[in-house]
Amino acid sequence: xxxxxxxxxxxxxxxxxxxxxxxxxxxxxxxxxxxxxxxxxxxxxxxxxxxxxxxxxxxxxxxxxxxxxxxxxxxxxxxxxxxxxxxxxxxxxxxxxxxxxxxxxxxxxxxxxxxxxxxxxxxxxxxxxxxxxxxxxxxxxxxxxxxxxxxxxxxxxxxxxxxxxxxxxxxxxxxxxxxxxxxxxxxxxxxxxxxxxxxxxxxxxxxxxxxxxxxxxxxxxxxxxxxxxxxxxxxxxxxxxxxxxxxxxxxxxxxxxxxxxxxxxxxxxxxxxxxxxxxxxxxxxxxxxxxxxxxxxxxxxxxxxxxxxxxxxxxxxxxxxxxxxxxxxxxxxxxxxxxxxxxxxxxxxxxxxxxxxxxxxxxxxxxxxxxxxxxxxxxxxxxxxxxxxxxxxxxxxxxxxxxxxxxxxxxxxxxxxxxxxxxxxxxxxxxxxxxxxx
Amino acid sequence: xxxxxxxxxxxxxxxxxxxxxxxxxxxxxxxxxxxxxxxxxxxxxxxxxxxxxxxxxxxxxxxxxxxxxxxxxxxxxxxxxxxxxxxxxxxxxxxxxxxxxxxxxxxxxxxxxxxxxxxxxxxxxxxxxxxxxxxxxxxxxxxxxxxxxxxxxxxxxxxxxxxxxxxxxxxxxxxxxxxxxxxxxxxxxxxxxxxxxxxxxxxxxxxxxxxxxxxxxxxxxxxxxxxxxxxxxxxxxxxxxxxxxxxxxxxxxxxxxxxxxxxxxxxxxxxxxxxxxxxxxxxxxxxxxxxxxxxxxxxxxxxxxxxxxxxxxxxxxxxxxxxxxxxxxxxxxxxxxxxxxxxxxxxxxxxxxxxxxxxxxxxxxxxxxxxxxxxxxxxxxxxxxxxxxxxxxxxxxxxxxxxxxxxxxxxxxxxxxxxxxxxxxxxxxxxxxxxxxx
Numbered sequence: 080x081x082x083x084x085x086x087x088x089x090x091x092x093x094x095x096x097x098x099x100x101x102x103x104x105x106x107x108x109x110x111x112x113x114x115x116x117x118x119x120x121x122x123x124x125x126x127x128x129x130x131x132x133x134x135x136x137x138x139x140x141x142x143x144x145x146x147x148x149x150x151x152x153x154x155x156x157x158x159x160x161x162x163x164x165x166x167x168x169x170x171x172x173x174x175x176x177x178x179x180x181x182x183x184x185x186x187x188x189x190x191x192x193x194x195x196x197x198x199x200x201x202x203x204x205x206x207x208x209x210x211x212x213x214x215x216x217x218x219x220x221x222x223x224x225x226x227x228x229x230x231x232x233x234x235x236x237x238x239x240x241x242x243x244x245x246x247x248x249x250x251x252x253x254x255x256x257x258x259x260x261x262x263x264x265x266x267x268x269x270x271x272x273x274x275x276x277x278x279x280x281x282x283x284x285x286x287x288x289x290x291x292x293x294x295x296x297x298x299x300x301x302x303x304x305x306x307x308x309x310x311x312x313x314x315x316x317x318x319x320x321x322x323x324x325x326x327x328x329x330x331x332x333x334x335x336x337x338x339x340x341x342x343x344x345x346x347x348x349x350x351x352x353x354x355x356x357x358x359x360x361x362x363x364x365x366x367x368x369x370x371x372x373x374x375x376x377x378x379x380x381x382x383x384x385x386x387x388x389x390x391x392x393x394x395x396x397x398x399x400x401x402x403x404x405x406x407x408x409x410x411x412x413x414x415x416x417x418x419x420x421x422x423x424x425x426x427x428x429x430x431x432x433x434x435x436x437x438x439x440x441x442x443x444x445x446x447x448x449x450x451x452x453x454x455x456x457x458x459x460x461x462x463x464x465x466x467x468x469x470x471x472x473x474x475x476x477x478x479x480x481x482x483x484x485x486x487x488x489x490x491x492x493x494x495x496x497x498x499x500x501x502x503x504x505x506x507x508x509x510x511x512x513x514x515x516x517x
Numbered sequence: 518x519x520x521x522x523x524x525x526x527x528x529x530x531x532x533x534x535x536x537x538x539x540x541x542x543x544x545x546x547x548x549x550x551x552x553x554x555x556x557x558x559x560x561x562x563x564x565x566x567x568x569x570x571x572x573x574x575x576x577x578x579x580x581x582x583x584x585x586x587x588x589x590x591x592x593x594x595x596x597x598x599x600x601x602x603x604x605x606x607x608x609x610x611x612x613x614x615x616x617x618x619x620x621x622x623x624x625x626x627x628x629x630x631x632x633x634x635x636x637x638x639x640x641x642x643x644x645x646x647x648x649x650x651x652x653x654x655x656x657x658x659x660x661x662x663x664x665x666x667x668x669x670x671x672x673x674x675x676x677x678x679x680x681x682x683x684x685x686x687x688x689x690x691x692x693x694x695x696x697x698x699x700x701x702x703x704x705x706x707x708x709x710x711x712x713x714x715x716x717x718x719x720x721x722x723x724x725x726x727x728x729x730x731x732x733x734x735x736x737x738x739x740x741x742x743x744x745x746x747x748x749x750x751x752x753x754x755x756x757x758x759x760x761x762x763x764x765x766x767x768x769x770x771x772x773x774x775x776x777x778x779x780x781x782x783x784x785x786x787x788x789x790x791x792x793x794x795x796x797x798x799x800x801x802x803x804x805x806x807x808x809x810x811x812x813x814x815x816x817x818x819x820x821x822x823x824x825x826x827x828x829x830x831x832x833x834x835x836x837x838x839x840x841x842x843x844x845x846x847x848x849x850x851x852x853x854x855x856x857x858x859x860x861x862x863x864x865x866x867x868x869x870x871x872x873x874x875x876x877x878x879x880x881x882x883x884x885x886x887x888x889x890x891x892x893x894x895x896x897x898x899x900x901x902x903x904x905x906x907x908x909x910x911x912x913x914x915x916x917x918x919x920x921x922x923x924x925x926x927x928x929x930x931x932x933x934x935x936x937x938x939x940x941x942x943x944x945x946x947x948x949x950x951x952x953x954x955x
Contacts, residue, residue, distance in 0.1 A: 092553045094544030095748055097537055106532025115530045116565055120539070120556035127554055310533055375841065381827025382820025385841045389819025392895055392928060394843065400851065401841025403813070403823045409838040457830055490830060
């Protein structure tokens with residue numbers, strides 16, 4: 080079965096917002112094993128929307144529309160679908176009651192006589208459904224979604240050919256669309272497939288994208304089930320491994336040997352197999368497991384590394400202190416970096432990076448510490464110390480490791496890559512320390 | 518004239534990447550005063566691409582295609598356009614020489630006998646151009662772009678109707694597409710318009726989106742030239758004011774009274790009128806102008822605030838020191854927050870925020886300091902101190918201001934809003950200090 084996406088909204092055509100919905104839904108359809116040939120974006124205009132819908136019905140089995148379900152006159156997705164399918168819009172009493180309850184709650188603080196008048200007539204438009212459609216509840220807004228199943232005559236040179244078409248209408252705001260899709264549409268779509276699709280995400284860092292791909296090119300090319308698809312991500316490499324099977328167990332059996340082979344090839348470069356786990360979460364989990372505390376000393380990243388660590392909830396017991404020592408003065412004063420070191424080797428040097436990590440650990444009384452010093456640009460580069468040169472140090476239980484990195488790209492890019500490499504270095508140092516324990 | 522965008526690439530249909538190109542080009546077309554009715558995304562498939570192109574030629578004057586210009590067999594955009602326009606592909610000698618030079622440079626480190634063989638046959642595909650097209654140089658890659666002007670017979674019920682159509686082919690990677698568009702396509706498109714469009718971006722913070730819109734709803738609704746369009750941005754509100762005129766001077770004359778009126782209504786909530794200027798740049802500029810140094814003390818934001826400041830190049834002379842004091846212990850030890858304050862009012866309190874800013878300024882010897890302490894969630898909230906409660910303090914030349922904020926959203930959102938509000942508070946405190954000086 081093939082799916083077509085139609086995003087409705089003039090704000091998309093004006094470039095006011097990026098169409099992340101199309102990306103999200105495409106990914107989900109691929110995961111479900113549906114083929115997607117077209118993504119269409121069209122404005123809040125009934126003529127054009129109707130035309131686009133007719134084209135889609137001719138060539139696709141399932142059509143997912145996002146946007147245009149709200150209360151304003153501009154919102155006309157439901158009307159266009161009803162027209163194309165030659166159906167009426169009818170009042171859905173259940174939705175009507177829900178809208179009433181929503182506004183009663185929202186206007187609770189208003190005087191009684193104003194509570195009802197605050198519900199403008201427009202809002203009742205959201206209680207109208209396409210005749211014969213399934214109303215899909217919206218937990219995060221007032222506009223429900225809809226599933227419409229219809230026998231549609233797509234016509235052809237050979238005359239009539241009725242086919243079952245499925246049209247899914249979803250609200251535009253991602254905060255409403257995504258939970259509705261996850262909770263209510265996904266089960267519906269899964270039911271249409273006789274196979275299930277199971278994915279694992281192999282997340283890799285410390286190795287470049289093209290090198291990573293080269294290492295497993297034979298697997299990527301020879302595999303049909305599971306498939307292996309690279310996902311580019313700034314500073315990291317992700318591979319999605321997807322198996323299609325009759326059931327979960329069979330899918331897991333298919334995945335197992337491939338995941339084992341990837342582990343053989345990438346070793347400790349893999350930091351997780353879980354799609355939702357981030358690099359900082361893995362690092363914080365390791366610190367928790369090994370009961371290690373952390374201190375940080377950042378120069379060119381100016382707090383971004385620690386900011387990433389604090390992304391993870393519940394780090395207050397392990398994050399002792401972060402120092403943002405952008406100036407030489409601060410490096411001397413707070414971290415105890417020696418003046419001779421700065422004079423002899425400069426602020427961006429292996430030696431300074433080393434003293435930053437050691438100093439941060441010592442002063443904060445932490446088991447581990449990360450130091451970052453580099454030239455993020457655009458100014459400050461020289462022939463021997465070019466823009467992009469960054470030293471990353473990690474102190475872990477008495478041992479210090481320093482990595483010299485040469486990053487390409489602008490200021491933002493250099494700092495971003497520094498943060499990822501620092502997270503990776505900390506991860507590896509903790510793992511190595513543990514290996515020695517055994 | 519109306520424009521249609523066609524994004525070519527199976528990776529878009531699989532959801533591997535977000536279509537930021539469509540967003541960028543839509544915005545540019547809107548700025549140029551072109552109307553855009555459709556954005557289409559289609560895979561690397563010649564049949565479907567050809568069909569989509571034919572539809573576009575029937576309904577649009579200018580068609581911009583991105584993607585599918587590379588050297589691989591999957592890349593077939595040029596071939597499809599040539600077919601639809603019934604033109605040949607011919608060798609472009611200039612491009613051929615450039616590809617040769619590119620690889621000579623790239624393979625410089627290889628033995629002489631291998632330099633040429635490294636240019637695979639595929640690469641010469643990029644030297645083929647559509648007959649009669651303008652080749653557009655690519656400063657950031659090997660695949661050039663193309664402009665094709667054609668008299669196209671879109672056909673109709675009333676028979677033939679030849680029209681001038683313009684097809685623009687651009688590479689897919691944004692790093693190649695954007696510079697090519699800015700430097701070479703923009704001048705071409707501007708030339709097609711008899712009017713020029715001039716925009717100013719009014720950037721506002723410290724006031725919510727819906728409130729801001731309400732304040733100028735009369736202007737938005739009554740204005741045709743200039744137009745005022747809101748641009749949603751996390752934690753800030755931007756309005757783009759665009760005038761269409763015969764020339765720059767006339768456009769400026771049209772913009773002036775509207776910008777003055779917006780300034781009347783929003784006052785110091787406006788932090789810039791420049792599209793490219795960010796909030797942190799404005800803050801750093803103010804610090805530079807007033808010759809003030811800065812220290813920071815962050816708890817729940819864990820370095821993100823200082824990270825934003827360090828986004829701006831050349832802050833090493835004014836950023837004295839940043840303290841990331843996530844734990845109570847660190848707040849006592851490094852910032853001199855009093856134990857009684859923490860015991861009596863808690864770490865998330867006006868009093869603690871105040872002492873954090875004062876402590877950071879004093880210890881670092883800075884003229885200004887910002888303190889941030891709050892509950893970012895998802896855990897740690899109570900009835901009296903719910904998730905989203907954040908205290909932001911600013912010390913400026915002896916005076917301390919503390920703001921109590923209640924943010925909605927997840928951990929990420931709360932921290933992001935905290936950073937923006939802290940930047941805004943610092944900006945206002947510096948401005949007020951200056952007013953007193955006068």
